[in-house]
Amino acid sequence: xxxxxxxxxxxxxxxxxxxxxxxxxxxxxxxxxxxxxxxxxxxxxxxxxxxxxxxxxxxxxxxxxxxxxxxxxxxxxxxxxxxxxxxxxxxxxxxxxxxxxxxxxxxxxxxxxxxxxxxxxxxxxxxxxxxxxxxxxxxxxxxxxxxxxxxxxxxxxxxxxxxxxxxxxxxxxxxxxxxxxxxxxxxxxxxxxxxxxxxxxxxxxxxxxxxxxxxxxxxxxxxxxxxxxxxxxxxxxxxxxxxxxxxxxxxxxxxxxxxxxxxxxxxxxxxxxxxxxxxxxxxxxxxxxxxxxxxxxxxxxxxxxxxxxxxxxxxxxxxxxxxxxxxxxxxxxxxxxxxxxxxxxxxxxxxxxxxxxxxxxxxxxxxxxxxxxxxxxxxxxxxxxxxxxxxxxxxxxxxxxxxxxxx
Numbered sequence: 001x002x003x004x005x006x007x008x009x010x011x012x013x014x015x016x017x018x019x020x021x022x023x024x025x026x027x028x029x030x031x032x033x034x035x036x037x038x039x040x041x042x043x044x045x046x047x048x049x050x051x052x053x054x055x056x057x058x059x060x061x062x063x064x065x066x067x068x069x070x071x072x073x074x075x076x077x078x079x080x081x082x083x084x085x086x087x088x089x090x091x092x093x094x095x096x097x098x099x100x101x102x103x104x105x106x107x108x109x110x111x112x113x114x115x116x117x118x119x120x121x122x123x124x125x126x127x128x129x130x131x132x133x134x135x136x137x138x139x140x141x142x143x144x145x146x147x148x149x150x151x152x153x154x155x156x157x158x159x160x161x162x163x164x165x166x167x168x169x170x171x172x173x174x175x176x177x178x179x180x181x182x183x184x185x186x187x188x189x190x191x192x193x194x195x196x197x198x199x200x201x202x203x204x205x206x207x208x209x210x211x212x213x214x215x216x217x218x219x220x221x222x223x224x225x226x227x228x229x230x231x232x233x234x235x236x237x238x239x240x241x242x243x244x245x246x247x248x249x250x251x252x253x254x255x256x257x258x259x260x261x262x263x264x265x266x267x268x269x270x271x272x273x274x275x276x277x278x279x280x281x282x283x284x285x286x287x288x289x290x291x292x293x294x295x296x297x298x299x300x301x302x303x304x305x306x307x308x309x310x311x312x313x314x315x316x317x318x319x320x321x322x323x324x325x326x327x328x329x330x331x332x333x334x335x336x337x338x339x340x341x342x343x344x345x346x347x348x349x350x351x352x353x354x355x356x357x358x359x360x361x362x363x364x365x366x367x368x369x370x371x372x373x374x375x376x377x378x379x380x381x382x383x384x385x386x387x388x389x390x391x392x393x394x395x396x397x398x399x400x401x402x403x404x405x406x407x
Contacts, residue, residue, distance in 0.1 A: 006102045007089050009041030014396030016041065017090050018389050020082065021257040021398065022067055022222070025108040034065035034111055039257060039398075040089050043102040050088055053097045058084070067114040067258065071202030071221045072334040078202070078221065082262055110256035112163040114200060117333035119161060119252070120325055121196075121228055121244075121341060122153040124316035126272070128344035131356045148276035151316040151324045153338075156228075157249040161337065164256050164400040168229055170377060170407040171250040175233040187407035188231035188247075190361070191375040194342040195299050195309050195352035195383050198226035198254055199318045201336035208329040213284055213291070216319035217261060219332055223318075224255040225297070225383045225400045226339050232355055232374070254337070255383075257398035264395060267294045267387035269312050281327055282320050291317030295397065297343055297385040299352065302369050309343040309352040311385075377406045 009016045017040065025037045025044050037044040048063030056062070058081050061070045070081065088094050123129055126143070133142030146152065162168075170191055176183035202221030205211050211219055228248065235247025271284070271292040278284075284291050295311035321338055342352040351357045354374050358364055361373035375381070381404075385397040 005095065005099060006041060006043040007095060007098065012394070013041050014386050014394040015039050016393065017086055018393050019259065019263050019395045020085050020089070021259045021263070022047075022113060023256045023258070024066060024111045024113040025103070026111065027103060027108055031109070036062050036064060036067065036070070037103075037108070038085055039105070040102070042105045044105055044108055045089065045098065046101045046103065047085065049101045050098055051084075053101070054088060054094065056084055067221075068334050071114065071200070072204070074203050075218050078260065079262070082260060110163060110165070112161070112254070113256060113258055115335050116158040116161050116337050117335040118337070119156040119158040120153050120336075120338040121156050121248070122151050122316065122321050122339060123341040124151055124314045124321065125340075125342055125344045125352070126315040127313060127346055127350070128342040128352060128356065131344065131351065135355065135360045149278070150282065151321045153321070153325065153341075154243045156244075156252065158337070160249055161252045161254060164253055164398070164402070166253065166402060167405045168251045168253070168402045169405050171231050171234065171246070172407050173231065173234040173246050174237055176237045183237060188234055189374070190232035191404060192230045192232050192354045193299070193375070193381050194228040194230055195297055195307065196226040196228050196339045196342060197223055197293075197295060197311055198337050198339045199223050199322070200258060201332045201338075202334060203332070204334050205326060205332040207331035209331075210281070210329065211322055211326040211332065212281075213287060213319040213323045216322055220261060220318065220322065222258040222260045223264075223293075223397075224258050225385055225397050226255070227253040227381060227383055227400050227402060228339060228342075229253065229402070230353070232360075251402070252339075253400050253402045255398040255400045259395065259397055263389070264293060264387055266390050267395065268292065269294045271317050272313060272315055281323055284317065284320060287319070291319045293318075293387065295385050295387045297352070297383060300382045300384075301365075301367065301372065302380055304367050304369075306365060306367070307349060307351055307357060309350050310345045311340070311343050313345050314340060314343065375404050377404055379404050
């Protein structure tokens with residue numbers, strides 16, 4: 001019986017030809033040579049070599065060590081390349097050319113797939129924002145007065161975004177408990193995670209020209225899972241009045257895989273009902289397609305699932321976030337990354353941060369490795385996710401993993 005081809009993933013594989021996420025990889029024999037790859041099952045296709053072998057007009061774009069040139073080429077190129085890739089991995093006539101260019105996933109090293117320009121983090125889950133408000137303002141309004149009127153966000157640090165698998169060093173900084181007379185300096189004792197989804201910009205825009213929601217697909221290349229590590233004690237002391245700074249900027253982890261928007265057409269859903277009237281530039285009531293994504297996220301701590309946040313509950317959509325962050329005339333650059341903010345659902349087991357899961361440490365998690373309020377040195381956190389695909393398939397979003405190492 002002939003051996004099954006790597007181009008024929010098992011039925012139900014979330015990385016079948018309906019998905020084809022992009023990444024950047026290197027091999028053991030050429031560790032310094034980074035190549036653009038596309039995942040099919042448990043293999044990675046050398047996209048540049050495939051394009052050269054089959055005479056693709058996009059061979060030059062796909063033979064680069066980063067996704068940025070392809071992302072900057074625009075939506076027509078994205079469609080053409082995806083259509084070609086689908087044919088290369090499904091048409092039997094291409095098999096002899098393509099199979100030698102496949103590398104087992106376990107044999108390659110995955111890298112940050114694009115050069116990041118700017119990084120913006122939003123605060124788009126009503127459940128998360130309400131939980132945080134109840135924790136820190138138990139006698140006041142859970143949501144800030146502006147929360148239902150605009151997507152709240154802040155500009156983060158692009159230079160400390162790392163690819164999945166990179167260790168995260170426990171950050172040190174100033175912290176001050178409410179009863180302490182003065183602050184102290186030392187390693188964070190409230191290190192946390194935030195389960196998020198990041199959207200990466202391909203096509204840039206001109207400064208002074210806001211991007212409308214209807215142009216979302218023209219500018220956003222795809223999405224990745226993202227963990228925005230947070231030092232809650234450092235953040236609590238520093239963030240009034242200007243917002244997150246050192247409590248966030250030490251590390252943000254992203255998946256090695258970028259899922260193209262076109263792979264997620266079957267996962268588009270309507271966002272939650274709006275409970276406040278939106279200004280015209282944010283109003284999406286008459287949008288041509290629903291702005292939400294039905295992404296099913298799973299958060300594991302040391303191999304134990306601790307939360308399953310549903311992205312479909314996010315109040316503000318990625319299209320609204322893109323529009324809002326450019327409405328003042330700010331420009332987009334290829335490689336800009338904007339994150340959803342912590343994804344949390346209505347139920348306790350759907351909360352996307354330890355801050356919420358343990359209610360700021362007052363309700364510890366009971367885990368096989370012992371109780372946890374916040375992260376301890378040696379803890380490993382993994383986010384995975386899938387989305388509904390065409391014809392009952394699942395679209396895998398890869399994973400983002402990080403292990404905490406001592407300060």
